[in-house]
Amino acid sequence: MDFILERYNxxxxxxLMMIGLYITFQSGNLIKRLTGLSIFQTSVFLFYITxxxxxxxxxPILFGRDLKPHGGEAPTDVVAGAGAAHDAAGDVAGAVYxxxxxxxxxxxxxxxxxxxxxxxxxxxxTLALGLSLIVRIxxxxxxxxxxxxxxxxxxxxxxEAADREQTEAAA
Amino acid sequence: MADFLASVGDVFALVRQPLGVGLCIAGALLCLIGSVGxxxxxxxYTRLHAAxxxxxxxxxxxxxxxxxxxxxxxxxxxxVFIWLFLFMTGPTSSHAVANAAYLAGLAPKTGRxxxxxxxxxxxx
Amino acid sequence: xxxxxxxVVALVVSLxxxxxxxxxxxxxxxRVLALNAFGTKTVLILALIGFLVGRPDFLDIAILYALINFxxxxxxxxxxxxxxxxxxxxxxxxxxxxxxxxxx
Amino acid sequence: xxDPVAIEIAVFNVILLAMxxxxxxxxxxxxxxxxxxxxxxxYSLLSAMWFVTLDAVDVAFTxxxxxxxxxxxxxxGAMLLTSRTAKADRxxxxxxxxxxxxxxxxxxxxxxxxxxxxxxxxxPANSYVGADxxxxxxxxxxxPNIVTAVLSSYRGFDTLGETGVVFMAGIAVALxxxxxxxxxxxxxxxxxxxxxxxxxxxxxxxxxxVLRVVSRILIPVIGIYALYVHxxxxxxxxxxFQAGVIISVAVVLYSLVFGIAAALDAVPVAFARGLAxxxxxxxxxxxxxxxTQGYNFLDYDAILSHGADAAGHHGDTNTHGQHxxxxxxxxxxxxxxxxxxxxxxxxxxxRAPEIRDEDW
Numbered sequence: 001m002d003f004i005l006e007r008y009n010x011x012x013x014x015x016l017m018m019i020g021l022y023i024t025f026q027s028g029n030l031i032k033r034l035t036g037l038s039i040f041q042t043s044v045f046l047f048y049i050t051x052x053x054x055x056x057x058x059x060p061i062l063f064g065r066d067l068k069p070h071g072g073e074a075p076t077d078v079v080a081g082a083g084a085a086h087d088a089a090g091d092v093a094g095a096v097y098x099x100x101x102x103x104x105x106x107x108x109x110x111x112x113x114x115x116x117x118x119x120x121x122x123x124x125x126t127l128a129l130g131l132s133l134i135v136r137i138x139x140x141x142x143x144x145x146x147x148x149x150x151x152x153x154x155x156x157x158x159x160e161a162a163d164r165e166q167t168e169a170a171a
Numbered sequence: 172m173a174d175f176l177a178s179v180g181d182v183f184a185l186v187r188q189p190l191g192v193g194l195c196i197a198g199a200l201l202c203l204i205g206s207v208g209x210x211x212x213x214x215x216y217t218r219l220h221a222a223x224x225x226x227x228x229x230x231x232x233x234x235x236x237x238x239x240x241x242x243x244x245x246x247x248x249x250x251v252f253i254w255l256f257l258f259m260t261g262p263t264s265s266h267a268v269a270n271a272a273y274l275a276g277l278a279p280k281t282g283r284x285x286x287x288x289x290x291x292x293x294x295x
Numbered sequence: 296x297x298x299x300x301x302x303v304v305a306l307v308v309s310l311x312x313x314x315x316x317x318x319x320x321x322x323x324x325x326r327v328l329a330l331n332a333f334g335t336k337t338v339l340i341l342a343l344i345g346f347l348v349g350r351p352d353f354l355d356i357a358i359l360y361a362l363i364n365f366x367x368x369x370x371x372x373x374x375x376x377x378x379x380x381x382x383x384x385x386x387x388x389x390x391x392x393x394x395x396x397x398x399x
Numbered sequence: 400x401x402d403p404v405a406i407e408i409a410v411f412n413v414i415l416l417a418m419x420x421x422x423x424x425x426x427x428x429x430x431x432x433x434x435x436x437x438x439x440x441x442y443s444l445l446s447a448m449w450f451v452t453l454d455a456v457d458v459a460f461t462x463x464x465x466x467x468x469x470x471x472x473x474x475x476g477a478m479l480l481t482s483r484t485a486k487a488d489r490x491x492x493x494x495x496x497x498x499x500x501x502x503x504x505x506x507x508x509x510x511x512x513x514x515x516x517x518x519x520x521x522x523p524a525n526s527y528v529g530a531d532x533x534x535x536x537x538x539x540x541x542x543p544n545i546v547t548a549v550l551s552s553y554r555g556f557d558t559l560g561e562t563g564v565v566f567m568a569g570i571a572v573a574l575x576x577x578x579x580x581x582x583x584x585x586x587x588x589x590x591x592x593x594x595x596x597x598x599x600x601x602x603x604x605x606x607x608x609v610l611r612v613v614s615r616i617l618i619p620v621i622g623i624y625a626l627y628v629h630x631x632x633x634x635x636x637x638x639x640f641q642a643g644v645i646i647s648v649a650v651v652l653y654s655l656v657f658g659i660a661a662a663l664d665a666v667p668v669a670f671a672r673g674l675a676x677x678x679x680x681x682x683x684x685x686x687x688x689x690x691t692q693g694y695n696f697l698d699y700d701a702i703l704s705h706g707a708d709a710a711g712h713h714g715d716t717n718t719h720g721q722h723x724x725x726x727x728x729x730x731x732x733x734x735x736x737x738x739x740x741x742x743x744x745x746x747x748x749x750r751a752p753e754i755r756d757e758d759w
Contacts, residue, residue, distance in 0.1 A: 006516035025496035029485035055518035111529035125568035131477035199305035206309035256361035
């Protein structure tokens with residue numbers, strides 16, 4: 001039971017990831033395919049955030065007693081704690097979460113948040129890039145279905161080959 | 172007078188939390204009722220009615236409740252802003268959707284109750 | 296204080312109902328309407344979670360949603376009504392005139 | 400997990416994941432691209448709530464700004480230029496992808512048995528550098544929002560790369576679709592009669608006074624709120640990325656309500672793309688300034704040195720250099736993101752739609 005409770009998040013996220021993958025593979029429509037890709041991307045975001053969660057933690061914005069008065073001296077125990085945590089990172093690094101080493105409250109891991117925060121904005125920019133490619137495909141081929149595009153490509157290639165043969169034969 | 176004000180303050184401090192929580196629950200139930208309406212009503216316009224009215228009313232009640240339980244004045248100020256923006260944008264978007272649907276020729280279902288049992292989401 | 300959970304539960308249930316309407320929605324307008332109400336409920340839930348965990352910092356996100364959630368509704372309206380993002384929403388129909396120039 | 404609030408949050412987390420799953424499955428089944436876009440909006444709202452339940456407030460902020468405003472509008476803009484429905488797929492063509500997906504999924508699920516437990520503070524991901532950032536920020540940088548501290552100071556180089564990617568994506572979209580100027584001038588050249596519409600009886604109620612008035616009130620408020628998010632980003636959730644997206648949302652709203660020509664008058668294309676470039680240059684410039692002062696790239700102590708000793712150890716608690724540096728590079732991010740996303744929007748909205756009626 002504990003095993004399930006500790007891992008259901010991963011399973012749900014893998015399910016989402018597979019949905020995204022399925023849409024990406026199965027759909028012939030390019031816009032729908034991009035949507036699948038963005039669902040896939042979001043599931044990766046969810047995975048990172050899941051990894052960064054610490055039980056009993058809260059958002060990694062210092063609050064309450066951890067806030068030092070503005071312009072004041074840093075409490076010496078905080079600095080000392082930082083050093084200690086740094087030194088002990090080898091074996092008991094996890095112990096810095098929680099009211100040890102100078103922090104009074106428990107916070108979740110901020111690092112995945114940073115990575116994903118930027119990735120979301122990059123994600124929408126690249127989504128726009130993909131969409132603009134699709135718009136150009138639509139203007140060139142008149143369709144955004146992958147199989148029709150492939151069929152048109154094939155027809156063009158066959159016609160070109162026939163042309164080439166003709167000119168070679170004429171020569 | 173000062174005594175009276177002080178006692179009012181005491182009473183307020185006493186009822187603040189229960190009143191706030193009660194208002195929150197009331198607002199949430201209002202929202203829930205509206206959502207049930209969105210599921211159960213027979214056509215777009217009635218659903219719009221259910222959604223938009225309970226949205227605004229429920230959100231207002233909820234936000235007032237949260238203002239009662241909020242710890243600092245800044246939080247109350249933020250809640251006031253949320254209320255203000257919801258109050259502006261919610262009816263506006265309802266209006267926009269209704270306008271778009273009407274102009275697109277979506278006709279409201281009219282007739283007596285018995286006639287409305289045809290397709291999905293009817294009175295049944 | 297913990298009774299706030301009841302409010303969150305009620306809102307989550309209504310969120311689910313609205314999601315059902317978004318999925319079923321016989322017409323596209325039903326979907327738009329349900330999504331709109333979905334956004335309002337999201338604002339309220341985000342605010343309530345902030346109170347629940349005792350960190351009202353989260354209200355900033357609720358303010359943001361309250362502010363910009365109707366942008367997509369307007370985009371959808373324009374998508375259907377005008378089939379273009381270029382023209383403005385005018386007071387009345389202009390039979391001529393440069394497309395996209397709203398007055399004021 | 401003994402804390403009742405933690406349990407409630409965990410339950411909420413499960414419910415949200417289930418709803419995300421349902422929405423994803425519905426996206427896989429639907430054929431109407433429009434319904435898919437709507438469901439993507441619901442997906443974004445749900446994932447923003449989920450991020451908040453897992454303490455990622457800044458991430459939720461970004462998702463809110465991107466999902467509520469930008470991505471829906473961009474997808475609709477692309478659909479205006481392409482098509483509205485997907486072709487029905489052949490039933491047998493589903494088998495191959497389904498098999499691949501099932502195999503991949505089961506392999507991944509098998510791998511989760513080795514994963515650390517959910518919320519484990521001792522897991523490898525939570526152990527080393529993330530925990531150090533938590534503890535060291537108060538002394539090194541002295542701002543409450545650790546995410547901003549890591550984003551702009553500890554990992555400033557990383558963020559520079561991300562900003563560059565956003566900028567390049569914006570430029571690439573503009574190169575593919577034009578800056579929005581060409582099609583507009585084409586519209587003008589096509590004469591004043593471009594959108595010929597027959598007046599119907601319904602046109603009498605085709606007025607949008609409410610929308611215009613409300614938008615006129617809200618657009619400045621959105622802009623001010625973006626500035627609040629930007630400059631308050633060191634104290635609470637927010638920062639340059641979010642603020643940049645919000646500013647571009649304001650431009651998008653203005654353009655939607657008052658027409659793209661009015662928006663181009665207010666925020667010209669050249670201004671938007673210049674802003675994007677200036678943002679990246681500002682960011683990189685701060686880094687090079689640090690280099691010229693003999694510090695490492697993007698070491699903000701260069702801006703207001705607080706006397707490192709011979710060993711390069713910064714023992715002093717004067718963190719003003721860090722603060723100024725963070726403000727500068729966050730401004731760079733703000734400019735770059737706002738300019739890029741506005742450029743992208745103009746590129747999509749400015750292109751004349753040539754959708755065929757059978758696709759509509």
